[in-house]
Amino acid sequence: MSDWVEACGADDIDEEDVMRFDHDGRTFAIYRSPDDEYFATDGLCTHEKVHLADGLVMDDIIECPKHNGRFNYKTGAARGAPVCVNLRTYPVKLDAGKVLIQIG
Amino acid sequence: MAKGMLIIGAGECGGRAALALRDLGYDGPVTLVGDEPHLPYERPPLSKDAMAGDAPVIKAIASDEILAERSIRHIRSVQAVAIDRAAHGVRLSDGSILPYDKLLLATGSLPRRLPMPGLGPRCVYLRTFNDALAIRAHLSAGNRIAIVGGGFIGLELAAAARRLGAVVTVIEAQPRILMRGVPAEIAKIIHQAHEAEGVKILCGDAIAAIADDGAQVRIALAGGQDIVADLAVIGIGAVPVTGLAAEAGLTIDNGIAVDAELRTSDPDIFAAGDCCSFPLAVYGGRRVRLEAWRNAQEQGALAASNMLGAGEAHAAVPWFWSDQYGLTLQISGLSDEGSKVVRRDLDDGAFILFHLAQDGRLVAASGIGPGNSVARDIRLAEMLIAKRAKPAPEALGSQTIKLKSLLAA
Numbered sequence: 001m002s003d004w005v006e007a008c009g010a011d012d013i014d015e016e017d018v019m020r021f022d023h024d025g026r027t028f029a030i031y032r033s034p035d036d037e038y039f040a041t042d043g044l045c046t047h048e049k050v051h052l053a054d055g056l057v058m059d060d061i062i063e064c065p066k067h068n069g070r071f072n073y074k075t076g077a078a079r080g081a082p083v084c085v086n087l088r089t090y091p092v093k094l095d096a097g098k099v100l101i102q103i104g
Numbered sequence: 105m106a107k108g109m110l111i112i113g114a115g116e117c118g119g120r121a122a123l124a125l126r127d128l129g130y131d132g133p134v135t136l137v138g139d140e141p142h143l144p145y146e147r148p149p150l151s152k153d154a155m156a157g158d159a160p161v162i163k164a165i166a167s168d169e170i171l172a173e174r175s176i177r178h179i180r181s182v183q184a185v186a187i188d189r190a191a192h193g194v195r196l197s198d199g200s201i202l203p204y205d206k207l208l209l210a211t212g213s214l215p216r217r218l219p220m221p222g223l224g225p226r227c228v229y230l231r232t233f234n235d236a237l238a239i240r241a242h243l244s245a246g247n248r249i250a251i252v253g254g255g256f257i258g259l260e261l262a263a264a265a266r267r268l269g270a271v272v273t274v275i276e277a278q279p280r281i282l283m284r285g286v287p288a289e290i291a292k293i294i295h296q297a298h299e300a301e302g303v304k305i306l307c308g309d310a311i312a313a314i315a316d317d318g319a320q321v322r323i324a325l326a327g328g329q330d331i332v333a334d335l336a337v338i339g340i341g342a343v344p345v346t347g348l349a350a351e352a353g354l355t356i357d358n359g360i361a362v363d364a365e366l367r368t369s370d371p372d373i374f375a376a377g378d379c380c381s382f383p384l385a386v387y388g389g390r391r392v393r394l395e396a397w398r399n400a401q402e403q404g405a406l407a408a409s410n411m412l413g414a415g416e417a418h419a420a421v422p423w424f425w426s427d428q429y430g431l432t433l434q435i436s437g438l439s440d441e442g443s444k445v446v447r448r449d450l451d452d453g454a455f456i457l458f459h460l461a462q463d464g465r466l467v468a469a470s471g472i473g474p475g476n477s478v479a480r481d482i483r484l485a486e487m488l489i490a491k492r493a494k495p496a497p498e499a500l501g502s503q504t505i506k507l508k509s510l511l512a513a
Contacts, residue, residue, distance in 0.1 A: 016508075054476035056483045065479030066425070068398065081120060081401055082146075082165075 004093070004100040007040065011097070018062060018073075020053035023103065028090065029053045030099055031073045033060060038092045039073050040101040046078065046085035106132035107203035109411055110194060112184045112348065113210035114138025116146060116397055117377030119165040120404035121208055121411075126174045128412055135177045135202055137184055137194075142233055143168065144178070148397050150236040151257050152427050155243060155264035160236045184211075187352035189370055206372055206411040209349055209360055210404060213342035213378035213395055218252060224316030227336045230257055242335040245269030250323055250333035254281030254305065256426045258339035259294065263428040266301045273304045273331050275323065280307055285424075287439060287457050289447075290472045297429050306331075342395050344379045357381050359393040364417040366407045374411055376403035385419050386490060387441055387467070396424045421489045423482075430474050436486035437468030446497045454478050458485065458501075464494040481507050 007021040013032040020043055021028045027043030029052045045052055045064040054065040062073045069083030076087040091102040109125055111118045114136045122136045122144075138144065143164040154160035171178050183197040193201045215229035230239060239261070242249065249265045251258040254276030262272045274281070282291040298305055310326040314336070323331040344359040355361040355369040359381035366374045366382060377400035383389040402420050409416055425434045442459025449455045454473020461467045469485030471478030484507040488495060495510045 050476065054479050056480045063483065065476035065483070068423075068483070081123075081405065 003104075004102050007099045007101050009097055010038070010094055010099055013038075013099075016057050016059075018053050018055065018057050020051055021101070026103070027051065028101065028103075029062065029073070030092070030101065031057060031062065033074070038094065038099050040090040040092045041071070041073050041076055041087045045069055045083065046087060047083045052087075107192060107205045108133030108135065109206050109208070109408075110202055110204035111136045111208045111210055112194065113208075113212055113345075113377070113379070114140070114144045114178060114180075115210065115212050115377070115400065116144070116165065117212070117400035117404040117407075118208065118210035119144030120401050121210060121376065121408045122176045122178075123166060123170075123174065124405040124408035125411070126176065128409060130408075130412055132205070133177070134175065135179065136171075137179045137182060137196065137202070139181065139183045140232055140234070141181045143171075145233060146397070147231075150233065151230060151260035152264065154233075154236055155240055155261065156267060160233065160240050162233055184348055187348060187373070189352055189373070192372065204372070206374065208404075208407050208411060209368070209373065209375040209379060210377050210400075210407075211345035211348060211360075211375075211379045212400075213344050215338065216341040216343050218311075218314075218338050218340060220311065220314060222314035222316060224321070225318050226316045226321045226334065227314065227338060229338050230261065231342075239335070239337060243268045243270050246271065247335070248320075248333040249273070250275060250321065250331050250336040252311065252323070252336055252338040253340040254278070254307065255284070255339055255341065256282070258337065259298065259428055260426060261337055261339065262298060262303050263301070266298075266303055272302070273306065273333070274298070275309065275311065275325065275331065276305065276307045277310050278307065281305065285435065285439060286433070287445070287459075287470050289457060290433060290470055293472050294428060294431065294433065297431055301429060342378065344381075344393060346379060349373075349375065349379075357391065361391075364389075365410045365415060366403060366418065367410065374407045376400070376407040382418060384422070384438075385417065386421055386492070387438065392422070392438070394422055396422065398423050419490070421486045423486060431472060432474075432476060432478065433470070433472045434478050434482040435468065435470045436482050437466075437489045439468040439470055441467035444497070446500045448481070448501050449503060450477055450481070452477055456481055456485070458495075458497075460497065464497075466493055466495055466500075484508055484511060487511055 016034040029043045031039040050066040070079040071087045076089040146163045186195045248271045251274045312326045313324040315322045321336040349360040360375035381393040423436045439459045444460045446458045454477040456471035459468040
């Protein structure tokens with residue numbers, strides 16, 4: 001269960017921004033919030049499988065670049081049409097300047 | 105007892121409005137009436153992804169289970185034939201009469217018909233899922249497809265047809281493709297992409313005659329060329345469906361005329377989506393009609409809210425996208441409001457054109473590039489447009505200055 005994977009360096013992502021991370025055939029999105037915390041979710045929008053890392057982060061919301069579906073990236077909760085299925089989230093920790101995510 | 109909320113038109117707009125009424129806590133009757141046999145579904149894929157596979161599949165906005173769970177009555181395959189405004193009722197083609205407290209007209213638009221003789225069974229239009237099924241059956245390797253009209257539907261379909269190996273010719277009467285709403289610099293990229301993929305594009309030539317013998321179509325151009333095709337798909341724009349509203353005496357002005365709250369000239373009747381014209385606040389109340397998926401979705405939700413008395417004015421900035429091959433185009437705002445253009449280059453050949461008004465205000469942004477490379481900046485531009493910002497042209501043009509930083513200014 002404790003399969004922590006190094007996703008990126010903590011400085012690789014700007015505050016209030018997002019980055020794509022691919023691992024073992026899966027794709028994730030790693031976020032750095034405006035208050036400098038890190039989060040991780042599945043990388044693809046639940047509406048049409050678009051990479052969320054191309055989208056815009058505003059406060060605790062990630063907006064899909066294609067159809068503006070919104071999710072709270074801290075909880076994965078869908079926040080508006082056209083999305084209705086929540087996003088899966090993953091535990092994140094920082095270690096020696098690296099962002100690690102726990103892929104269950 | 106409440107007569108409830110009645111929605112005529114079960115597309116993106118009507119479907120979203122029905123769901124929004126429940127999201128907002130309305131617990132009276134909600135009835136959604138559509139003239140198609142399907143669940144409410146998304147139309148954008150019909151000219152894109154739906155054509156890519158072996159058989160188009162419906163992308164439903166809500167399943168039967170969701171509609172049942174949310175007590176939304178969905179009546180299919182019927183048309184609304186008359187509104188009795190005094191009695192607050194709508195008569196349907198099956199003879200029944202549905203009462204309403206508030207009525208939403210989300211009747212959409214229909215393809216503009218090519219006004220000439222000679223059209224037959226091999227000349228088709230694309231609007232519905234069933235249209236898509238019929239067209240898809242003709243998109244096979246070597247089949248000749250003529251597309252009349254170099255607008256979005258025609259070009260997206262051309263891309264899909266090429267992917268399936270069809271021989272595609274696009275005929276556009278204007279001097280270039282995408283004349284309406286797309287800057288020439290971006291239209292040129294799309295034109296080149298089609299030619300690189302083997303599509304033949306003929307611009308600036310009018311159709312002199314069409315002959316359809318049921319097996320093939322012969323299109324004679326004024327310039328002297330003859331195009332012979334197994335199928336002609338006509339995509340020359342859309343016209344709003346206003347007949348029901350007009351017969352009920354509602355004001356029509358390039359669509360069903362509504363105010364900023366999407367109310368028609370009858371305070372108990374609203375209209376939203378492709379069928380209505382409305383004042384666009386961000387451009388000083390300029391009256392527009394939009395044929396766009398996001399507008400349909402947003403106005404459906406806004407109409408629902410105002411049917412419940414919210415009194416909320418429309419404030420969104422128009423937004424539109426198109427996918428062709430690996431390219432995505434996104435436009436926010438109306439570029440014809442601009443008089444000056446600033447270009448910002450992004451990675452991988454992607455770029456954005458910012459359209460500024462005389463007074464320096466950002467009024468639109470048009471971007472094109474591979475995948476979703478322009479999405480984030482177009483979204484930020486949309487927020488700048490909504491704020492009526494006057495960003496420095498040098499900052500807009502500089503790749504090293506983040507657009508997000510301009511938003512805070």
